[in-house]
Amino acid sequence: AAKMKVVEEPNTFGVNNPFLPQASRLQAKRDPSPVSGPAHLFRLSGKCFSLVESTYKYEFCPFHNVTQHEQTFRWNAYSGVLGIWHEWEIANNTFTGMWMRDGDACRSRSRQSKVELACGKSNRLAHVSKPSTCVYALTFETPLVCHPHALLVYPTLPEALQRRWDEVEQDLADELITAQGHEKLLRTLFEDAGYFKAPEENEPTQLEGGPDSLGLETLENCRKAHKELSKEIKRLKGLLTQHGIPYVRPTETSSLEHLGHKTPRAKPPEQLRGDPGLRGSL
Secondary structure (H helix, E strand, O other): OOOOOOOOOOOOOOOOOOOHHHHHHHOOOOOOOOOOOOOOHHHOOOOOEEEEEEEEEEEOOOOOOOEEEOOOOOOOOOEEEEEEEEEEEEOOEEEEEEEEOOEEEEEEEEOOEEEEEEEOOOOOEEEEEEEOOOOOEEEEEEEEOOOOOOOOHHHHHOOHHHHHHHHHHHHHOOOOHHHHHHHHHHHHHHHHHHOOOOOOOOOOOOOOOOOOOOOOOHHHHHHHHHHHHHHHHHHHHHHHHHHHOOOOOOOOHHHHHHHHEEEEOOOOOOOOOOOOOOOOOO
């Protein structure tokens, strides 16, 4: 009998693995955000680093994604996306972590991962944990962050944004803005730098009354509502005229009179307590 030759094919385990059938490949929900942050970390883009913890193999591809692959012989062994490169986490002028969001569905939300960068002798995925449901924490060691200034934010910014940051700090020192305002201005600055993703624009909130109510939260809606009300008033006036009913505009009253308030009369100035006022001569 002829012997069967076993050929071990390379396996990248990444998203859209070309060695897996199309139906079995991991599908990302979106493209990763552009590469950003310290320029000396850009060389990590395009590389992947793996770690086996218990029965799972985790793979971290900087500026791309994080994936998980169950290392068992079950017919339905799990493989999934734990997050796609989204934005940096910044605190105290320091890049403190990389957020990977919009991973595979997890109950009513998406899986997400935070990757902390730590100093190490070589590039390696050192640790993976799951601090809460659907959220993963990874530690990636690299010699690229061993210098004490390796993860500072300010030096990575273009001069224009550095000047903006200087002005924000000066305004805070001069007490022209609050700590909350300072935080908001820095967030906008980091969004402009590409380090943060701007929050998605929320859908306009309608007023109470359901979908048929008039939403007056925008100028355009106000104009539409005014136009519709004007047409309705014109129609009603036409009906009154058609039936011979006189139309009399109500007499305008002030808001205070409408509410039943009367204009207070001027009172003589009150005397200060303990002041007997002018006394007549005895």
